[in-house]
Amino acid sequence: MDINLMNNTKTSNLYISPTLIWCLLMPLIHLLSLISNIFCIIIFCSKTFIHKPIAIYFICLLISDSTTLLIGYSEMVERELFIN
Known part of the structure; x- marks a missing residue:
């Protein structure tokens, strides 16, 4: 089976947009x-x-x-600005 076909069929059902992950879930x-x-x-x-x-x-x-969580949160806010 072609690797691209296999990847497309398995991930299409489970795809979550990066915006949802970085702007809602991770924060x-x-x-x-x-x-x-x-x-x-x-x-x-x-x-x-x-x-x-x-x-x-x-x-x-x-x-x-x-402190680590606060640093990670500020980095996620920066990523959110670049995604949008």
Whole structure:
């Protein structure tokens, strides 16, 4: 079977436009992850966890992950401008 024919038949049913992915789906995933990180930071900063050394480690990891998510979100906004 020709590789182009096989690719066209399989992907035509599952095709999602790049605009939908970069402008809606990916920013939504980043936003939900960022909100989740903020909630986790609030929980780890509570009186129950803050006295444990592992809580400080997790807070640092969550802050680092949140920074990465914000950078990724800004890059997606730039890609959205180039797509449109």
